[in-house]
Amino acid sequence: MNVPVAPTSIALSRARPISVAVLAMGGQGGGVLVDWIVALAERRGWFAQSTSVPGVAQRTGATVYYIEIIAPDASKPDRHPVLSLMPAPGRVDIVIGAELMEAGRAILRGLVSPDRTLLIGSSHRSLAVIEKTAPGDGTADAAQVYEAANVAANRFIAFDMAEIADAAGSVVSSVLFGALAGSGALPFAIEDFEATIRASGVGVDASLRAFSAGRERAAAALKQDPKIKPTAKPPLAKRFPKLELTGHAGYDALVARARQLPAGLHGIVAAGLQRVVDFQDVAYGREYLDRLEALPRDATGLLQAYAKYLAVAMAYDDVIRVADLKTRAGRFDRVRREVRAGDDQILAITEFFHPRIEEMAGLLPPWLGEKLERSERLARLVDRGRKLRTTAPSSFLLLYCVAGLRRFRRGTLRHARETRHLDDWTQRIRKFAARDVALATAVCEARRLVGGYSDTHSRGESKFGKVMLASERLAGRPDAAEWVQRLTKVALKDIDGAELDGALRTVETLFEDA
Known part of the structure; x- marks a missing residue:
């Protein structure tokens, strides 16, 4: 039996809201930016709604936030707005990418259209996993994003907002908010934007500095050529350390010996010495120079390349090295700066380890390590992986003890194999050099x-x-x-x-x- 449904008594507005999509990674303040946009609209008495779809970890995706805002209809106050929960391709007015490739992802998703979309993106790069894990330089070509954005967007604003944020002591979301204000895409006064930041009550001064700088850059960008070109920074000149005495007798002897090499090699040799000595000890530095001096000195280009890759080969990554780097005091200080942890805040760092049986057996003497490598039972046990919190005393002590095995490294299976591999490579270079x-x-x-x-x-x-x-x-x-x-x-x-x-x-x- 069909039951008649009573018509709704709610009157719906046919007005179209302003739609905004924000694509941001963790730590870039995407949620804060969305909260500011919603608060800005509500401050002026507008209706606002926001949703988000979280991305996945390890920089393979970003969280997509979606906002719709609409002004109340003064002529028809009884009408209720209809707001969507998800962006529809070709129906988004403003797209904000907190990083250049996220702006590119928005274009691929069809969120950017030439008839209506303002695209705002920071030109800095946070490399994706596929870019970092590529054997060579896997960095994606930023010029392709600029080319696509100039075609796909109605207007395109892009500049290095991360650099501005760092200079202001803030995060990129503050600069993005300023760029949005400078674009004039929202019908709100600059004072409304600034009042929204002040009302948040967190990092107000730094956020306002970043906001102001972002607003000015965006306003200036709109007055320039609408077809934005990538402004790639020139590559930094290589800066090598100097062969200087340090006051350590053993290391200073290495420096004096290295100074006998051609002057054009001093910079790269200084860098190589620092690396291998830090990896092992002064005696390892002498071995580095022994190998380097065995090549003919008249082949400058060959010596330059050998000095570089010899140091890299000798300072290989093993379990001891990983444990050493993860327990250094400087690393904890650097992480605190990166996450902007206050002096009164407790920082916890969890390390994810997944060594293979080869890495664990490599810590042992060759005869024992080769035997354990063939143990399938031990391989299954090791392959489980581990999570260690290096800010906890027990885990830190464990890694600290592993790092202390450096004094025994020359007697390990891994070092024997690396040395044999290094000898074969060096012998081939010397043979060809003749x-x-x-x-x-x-x-x-x-x-x-x-x-x-x-x-x-x-x-x-x-x-x-x-x-x-x-x-x-x-x-x-x-x-x-x-x-x-x-x-x-x-x-x-x-x-x-x-x-x-x-x-x-x-x-x-x-x-x-x-």
Whole structure:
């Protein structure tokens, strides 16, 4: 039986609200920015509604906030507004990205349309996981976002808001709020924006400084060329330390010895010495110089590359090194500054460890470590992973003791393997240097394939080994160095190794007619 439904007595407004989408990562104050926009609208007697869809961890996504605001209809006060909970593609008036690639994600989601959308984004970068884990330089091309934004948006405002926030002692949300005010997209006075910040009662002075700077930059940006170009900062010049005496007799002896090398090497050698001595001890620094001095001194480019990658190879990442870095006092101070923890606040840091059996066995003497590596039972036990709070005394003491194993590092399985690997690499460089300095330099620079920790290190070492075998095959060809450089570039961009294998097959075709 059909039951008649009584018509609703609620009169609905047909007025269209102003829609705002905000994309922000944790720590950028996206929630604060949304609260400010809602409070700003309500301060002027408008209706406002906000929702959010959380992103996932480890920088693979951001939280998407959505706001709709609408002024009451004075001519029809009985009409109630209809507000949506989610943004609809092509129906968003203002899109705010707290980071450049988040602005790009908004474009991909269809939230930005050329007929109506104002796109505001900070031009700074917070690298995504896929960018950080790429073997080489996996940084996405910012110019593509600018190009897409200039086409997809009705208006586009972009500048480095993180830099302004840092200078003002605030967070990027304050600058974004200022950019929104400077855009004139909302029908509210600047005094209303500032009053909203003051009403929050937290970090008011710093927030107002950042807000003012953001508002001025946005207003100036709208007066310039509407097609915004990426303003990439010029690369920073490499700054090397100086070969200076420190007052430590052992280290000063290394400095005096290093000064006998060509003057053009002093900067990179100083950096290398600091790295290997910090990693192990002064005796390890002497070993660094021994290896460096074994190469011919007339090949400056080769010596430069070898000095750099030798230090990286000798200061490899092992469990001892990780424990050492995580328990240094400077790290705790740095984290406190980054999270802006007050002197009266307690900071807790939880570390996530997932070492493989190879890393744990690497701490043992070679004969014992190799035996334990073959234990499947122990591998399953280790593979569970651990969470340790280094701000807790017990966990800190555990890692501190592991870091103290540095004095025994030379007797470990991991060090024996790294030394053998280093000897093979050095021997190949010296052999090639006698006949082809360019090839020796290319082989030296290929060492950047090896780095990182755990699986990352294993994958890099595997690709490095393939390139080294190819270098032996190519030796004697006039274009050998170019081929090794090409293989290295392919390997850096190739995560699973498939492209490198294809390039190696191409190398083999060079010898089919020989």
